[in-house]
Amino acid sequence: MADLGAVVDLGHGTMADRGAVEARAEAMTTSVEPIVQRTTTADQAGLEQSAQR
Secondary structure (H helix, E strand, C coil), X not given: CHHHHXXXXXXXXXXXXXXXXXXXXXXXXXXXXXXXXXXXXXXXXXXXXXXXX
């Protein structure tokens, strides 16, 4: 996310450029969340199976 901060801090981009960067950052954040949730669920299931053995 450092590159997003650099782009915004420069302030040279137009509002459209800034909007595109923010939209891309939003898309990256959105695509990561389900992966994290799936991983957590899988980890919990694995822990429960380990505990039952």
